[in-house]
Amino acid sequence: DAGVTQSPTHLIKTRGQQVTLRCSPKSGHDTVSWYQQALGQGPQFIFQYYEEEERQRGNFPDRFSGHQFPNYSSELNVNALLLGDSALYLCASSFVSRQNAEAFFGQGTRLTVV
Amino acid sequence: SQQGEEDPQALSIQEGENATMNCSYKTSINNLQWYRQNSGRGLVHLILIRSNEREKHSGRLRVTLDTSKKSSSLLITASRAADTASYFCTITQGGSEKLVFGKGTKLTVNP
Numbered sequence: 001d002a003g004v005t006q007s008p009t010h011l012i013k014t015r016g017q018q019v020t021l022r023c024s025p026k027s028g029h030d031t032v033s034w035y036q037q038a039l040g041q042g043p044q045f046i047f048q049y050y051e052e053e054e055r056q057r058g059n060f061p062d063r064f065s066g067h068q069f070p071n072y073s074s075e076l077n078v079n080a081l082l083l084g085d086s087a088l089y090l091c092a093s094s095f096v097s098r099q100n101a102e103a104f105f106g107q108g109t110r111l112t113v114v
Numbered sequence: 115s116q117q118g119e120e121d122p123q124a125l126s127i128q129e130g131e132n133a134t135m136n137c138s139y140k141t142s143i144n145n146l147q148w149y150r151q152n153s154g155r156g157l158v159h160l161i162l163i164r165s166n167e168r169e170k171h172s173g174r175l176r177v178t179l180d181t182s183k184k185s186s187s188l189l190i191t192a193s194r195a196a197d198t199a200s201y202f203c204t205i206t207q208g209g210s211e212k213l214v215f216g217k218g219t220k221l222t223v224n225p
Contacts, residue, residue, distance in 0.1 A: 004156075033212065042117070042202055042215030043157070056212055088154060094211070102147065103213060107156035 002027060004093050004106035012112045013081050021076040021109045025093030031055075032074040033103065034066060035090040043090055049074050050096050078111075086113045118146065118186075118203040120219040128224050133190040135219040137203030138183075144206045146179060147213070148188050151200045160188070160201075193223045 005024045013019050025032050031050045035043035045058035049068035068074045072093075078085055088110050092103040118137045127133055137146065145164045149157040161177045163170050163186065169178050176189040190197055200220050204213040 031211075035213075035215075037154075039154075040217070042204075042217050043213070045212040045214070048212060056210060058212065090156065092157075092213070096211075102159050102162050104159060105149070105157040110154075 004091055004104050006089075006091050006106035006109050008109060009107065010110045010112075012114060014114055015081055015083060017081050018077065018079045019081060019111060021078075021089050021091075021111070022073065023076070023091030023093075023106060024073045025091075026104050029093035029095050029104070030072050031094045031096045032068060032072065033092045033094070034074070034076045035092065036060070037088040037090060037108070039087075046076070081113045083113050086111060117214045118205050118216045120201065120203055120216045122219060123217065124220045124222070126222040126224065127193060129193060129195055131193055131223075133193050133197070133221055133223070135188050135201055135221070137186045137188070137216065139203075139205050140184060141205075141207055143181070144208070146177075146186050147204050147206075148175075148177060148186075149202045149204065151202065151218070152198075157202065190221075193221075195223050195225045197221060198223045 007022045033048040034046040037043040047057040048055045052068045063079045065077045088108045090108045091106045094103040118139045121136045147162045148160040163179045174191045179186045200218040202218040204215045
């Protein structure tokens, strides 16, 4: 059973560019959440997708957008990259019908903005 | 703050000793979960404890929850060098399923 998979594992972008990160949820899971983790900090919630719609959003600007596909996989897009967007981006999947059940995380994508 | 706050921020022990880390929060919760993170990579789920539970065990891990004190503790018994990692507690509140994290406890287990 494959867990949560994220791609790519590392990425270097230039300020002002756009980036797309990808996530495949754990088998059987239908909900995907994205988190940003700056160095030395805990993960911060960006948004959650369920049934191809954004279900909940954290305190992130509109430059951060996402998408969920019919197969439950998801993308995180960040436009107009800033140096401060450099972080580890984590995807988590869960099963919405099991309210407040465990969320499983991928290994993350390390984004460096130069 | 709505997030869980772990204490201590850093903990260094010898292999074989027990490690205890604590988490405090300020609001009512649905559940509290503990995660482990090795070397800034993905988070590994350890234990979920619901608000109506007081204690849970998983292998060498023991988690307690005191909702009256709004606190939880994670005990790792007979620690190993492989337990070296950052440990995070996270809470869910109300109708929200987003996980709210603290800054974590960095545990170092010396061989």
